[in-house]
Amino acid sequence: MSSNTNQPLTTSWGAPVGDNQNSMTAGSRGPTLIQDVHLLEKLAHFNRERVPERVVHAKGAGAHGYFEVTNDLSKYTKAAFLSEAGKRTPMFIRFSTVAGELGSADTVRDPRGFAVKFYTEEGNYDLVGNNTPVFFIRDAIKFPDFIHTQKRHPQTHLKNPNAVWDFWSLSPESLHQVTILMSDRGIPATLRHMHGFGSHTFKWVNAGGEAVWVKYHFKTEQGIQNLDVDLAAKLAGENPDYHTEELFNAIAGGDFPSWKLCVQIMPLQDADTYRFDPFDVTKVWSQKDYPLIEVGRMVLDRNPENYFAEVEQATFSPGSFVPGIEASPDKMLQGRLFAYSDAHRYRVGANHNALPINRPKADVNNYQRDGQMRFDGNGGGSVYYEPNSYGGPSQAPEHKTSAYPVSGTADSVAYDHHDHYTQPGDLYRLMNEDERARLVRNIVAAMKPVERDEIKLRQIGHFYKADPEYGRRVAEGLGLPVPQDGE
Ligand code: HEM
Numbered sequence: 212m213s214s215n216t217n218q219p220l221t222t223s224w225g226a227p228v229g230d231n232q233n234s235m236t237a238g239s240r241g242p243t244l245i246q247d248v249h250l251l252e253k254l255a256h257f258n259r260e261r262v263p264e265r266v267v268h269a270k271g272a273g274a275h276g277y278f279e280v281t282n283d284l285s286k287y288t289k290a291a292f293l294s295e296a297g298k299r300t301p302m303f304i305r306f307s308t309v310a311g312e313l314g315s316a317d318t319v320r321d322p323r324g325f326a327v328k329f330y331t332e333e334g335n336y337d338l339v340g341n342n343t344p345v346f347f348i349r350d351a352i353k354f355p356d357f358i359h360t361q362k363r364h365p366q367t368h369l370k371n372p373n374a375v376w377d378f379w380s381l382s383p384e385s386l387h388q389v390t391i392l393m394s395d396r397g398i399p400a401t402l403r404h405m406h407g408f409g410s411h412t413f414k415w416v417n418a419g420g421e422a423v424w425v426k427y428h429f430k431t432e433q434g435i436q437n438l439d440v441d442l443a444a445k446l447a448g449e450n451p452d453y454h455t456e457e458l459f460n461a462i463a464g465g466d467f468p469s470w471k472l473c474v475q476i477m478p479l480q481d482a483d484t485y486r487f488d489p490f491d492v493t494k495v496w497s498q499k500d501y502p503l504i505e506v507g508r509m510v511l512d513r514n515p516e517n518y519f520a521e522v523e524q525a526t527f528s529p530g531s532f533v534p535g536i537e538a539s540p541d542k543m544l545q546g547r548l549f550a551y552s553d554a555h556r557y558r559v560g561a562n563h564n565a566l567p568i569n570r571p572k573a574d575v576n577n578y579q580r581d582g583q584m585r586f587d588g589n590g591g592g593s594v595y596y597e598p599n600s601y602g603g604p605s606q607a608p609e610h611k612t613s614a615y616p617v618s619g620t621a622d623s624v625a626y627d628h629h630d631h632y633t634q635p636g637d638l639y640r641l642m643n644e645d646e647r648a649r650l651v652r653n654i655v656a657a658m659k660p661v662e663r664d665e666i667k668l669r670q671i672g673h674f675y676k677a678d679p680e681y682g683r684r685v686a687e688g689l690g691l692p693v694p695q696d697g698e
Pocket residue numbers: 264265266267268271305306307323324325326339340341346350351352354409410411492525526527543544546547550551554555558
């Protein structure tokens with residue numbers, strides 16, 4: 212803890228405090244006086260110390276670092292921070308679990324959030340991904356229901372495996388992510404020993420206006436390491452902040468974790484003919500079809516000075532793009548473009564982007580004014596509307612997002628690709644016998660408490676369709692009948 216060099220204690224309005232140990236009372240045994248404004252202010256401020264925790268990804272740890280380009284990919288994107296090898300951009304990352312509350316244990320089985328903020332010269336670019344390349348669902352309209360199943364039961368306030376497996380078994384698109392989650396990778400050894408993924412498909416646009424589809428992969432340079440389930444359970448009880456502590460201590464000790472950033476690039480027209488919809492976030496693109504191309508390296512080399520100011524108040528939005536990087540029609544991503552800034556306005560406030568941790572290093576010039584907690588100059592007396600005749604900031608047409616032709620009938624439609632089984636089956640078949648045995652053991656342990664056999668049988672049917680051996684082993688582990696082909 213750093214000391215404050217014996218400065219006099221002051222109130223929040225800067226006046227010296229005469230007594231910070233004894234409240235002012237009417238006589239030594241009398242009631243407390245309302246005129247003790249220092250006491251009133253202290254208690255009132257304390258009551259307001261918490262902002263609402265994130266509705267998901269509440270428990271997290273953050274670190275500062277830099278991103279350095281190692282491979283010039285300016286033929287694909289005009290993003291200035293990626294423009295030449297050797298270029299460095301400061302960044303901040305927040306890792307998180309998904310379902311638990313702010314004080315929950317780190318070593319639980321859950322995807323890990325992997326949210327990166329690049330402070331580029333053209334504004335902040337946020338890549339708000341996970342340590343998994345896919346997600347449980349592929350349409351934003353299912354997200355609140357999905358998260359309800361991950362959170363607590365409204366009556367018992369307990370986690371509810373029944374809801375979890377009911378939802379998953381009725382949403383077979385989740386099978387790929389469920390298989391990853393239940394595998395060894397479901398509990399990383401530390402936050403440093405896992406990959407990160409942008410998960411969605413994004414669009415890159417170059418200076419000539421030509422576009423490609425892109426997926427991001429952060430490859431850990433520490434190597435993948437996972438936790439044994441028994442050790443994870445022990446740690447969850449003994450040191451619920453294990454991952455948070457491990458990351459902080461590694462960085463404090465000069466052991467700076469790093470990741471190589473690679474991308475997969477898909478030509479725009481391939482999206483029309485690829486064997487599945489490349490915007491479906493429950494699928495990975497084959498690396499044989501679209502090999503990894505190195506972009507750069509991310510290094511975390513500085514701990515936050517203050518957890519609340521930097522980690523809790525950090526706001527990441529999948530919609531914070533910079534020129535050269537744009538959205539794709541991924542139905543999940545489209546929903547996220549709305550959800551995050553809306554959460555930030557509620558959780559941190561309308562001016563959350565002006566806080567030091569979120570403030571771009573680039574100049575911010577616009578006509579937004581006022582709002583709660585406007586603590587910068589609020590534009591002073593400068594022109595506050597547009598168009599104007601006073602030389603105020605104006606749009607730069609060269610930065611318009613790329614045009615994208617669309618056609619069709621406005622309707623609520625599902626992705627027209629229903630093979631939820633090939634990719635999870637391939638993943639199962641990639642595992643060696645020990646990995647398969649642990650996967651099945653984890654699934655059986657997680658499904659055992661499910662009350663209804665109907666739910667278990669439905670889910671076993673999905674495992675079976677991915678690979679008959681996968682389904683058979685889970686069924687046997689649960690003491691339930693093995694499905695037959697065609698069931
Ligand atoms: C956090 C919504 C899907 C990764 C959040 C938050 C919301 C949210 C409201 C809290 C934001 C805050 O309070 O600052 C949604 C919705 C989704 C969705 C509506 C689907 C439509 C995903 C997916 C990923 C993801 C697919 C990863 C690929 C994250 C991460 C955070 C987060 C990493 C924590 C960010 C941080 O560290 O501050 N999400 N989410 N989410 N979400 Fe999602």
